[in-house]
Amino acid sequence: AVSESPLFPRFAPMSTLNLYDVTKYTFGTKGESQKDSKKSSSAEERQKDLEEKYKKRGMRRSVGAVLLLQNHRFPHILLLQSSKRPKNFILPGGRLRPGENDVDGLVRKLQSKLSPPADVATPPEFEIGEQIATWYSPDFSERRYPYIPAHVTKPKESHAVFTVQLPDSCTFAVPKSYQLLAVPLFEVYDNMEQYGPVITAVPSLLSRFHMNFIGG
């Protein structure tokens, strides 16, 4: 019980997350999708690409998932690490299609990043929870802020972060260009340099939730 307090405010019941033991999950890889493998490599190329897309489509919208499990009764978060340089950590998720809503888009992205091919194992059921944060990019760099910075009238990207409830057990399969890691929350807390602003903020964002540790 990470955040059990004897008296809750009368108006909002505390949100709960179930954390199942790490041993209940199986981790594997799957073949690269066409799209992942043709990703541009240099930061400059990426920036140019983003600028062109912004001119055509307007603000890019993306979504990310906070997926939790427990090891030794401490919450761990599932992060993807790119096996290419830079070996950035990201929340599972990605860019929405024009007109696609957050929840549908996040389910689609979690399937493409985490689910095994349908003929190999039953795909996990991801239950999208609450939106816990929104991040904004004022430009085409990697910088992100939890508000629209002063004097920025049109942010170039918004990134919505949701809690996602994992099933009590499942098999994950990630594209070969990524590694899926279960990182303890204390490791990402106050560690902006290694994990960036979006992931570093997750422990604070989760501190209002009741964590329900199951098994282990």
Added chain:
Amino acid sequence: AVSESPLFPRFAPMSTLNLYDVTKYTFGTKGESQKDSKKSSSAEERQKDLEEKYKKRGMRRSVGAVLLLQNHRFPHILLLQSSKRPKNFILPGGRLRPGENDVDGLVRKLQSKLSPPADVATPPEFEIGEQIATWYSPDFSERRYPYIPAHVTKPKESHAVFTVQLPDSCTFAVPKSYQLLAVPLFEVYDNMEQYGPVITAVPSLLSRFHMNFIGG
């Protein structure tokens, strides 16, 4: 509209905060309360005091308020700064009495820290909103984490942070040992050294809220 997104998840309406212009509020001081003036000064003395109280009463419970207003359509947070050394910034709030619930305690603390004496002006009505974070102290130091650190079975303090809706105008009066400041959110973001973990996290914690700028 800091965090307006075209489509919300169907299950949770977005929380809204009304931000009135800074010019709608009046800032003043009031006499020291007996209790504030006799506060121990050295860090060592404070720690000893906390240890003794812990032995008698168990985990200390405290609450803090995020009170927002706007200046030039950018959110500002009301912070108290001690005029004694160290000139720490804190969220308005304080320690709960044994058995006191979070909401009643926070209202009481906001009145003692921010309201003018009853014979001077109408005291502001503070509308306690949502709990947005919980912080834990593993020991009697100033360190705080948004989780109970591993291997800590009994945290020494829990600190619950709530959004609080200000009225559309009012008069504040703070004890002479404090200054009340309206600090822009971008100033406290990623500024752990100056503002500490609890205040630095506020911009991320608020990023899921819809900010409604009124007047100015």
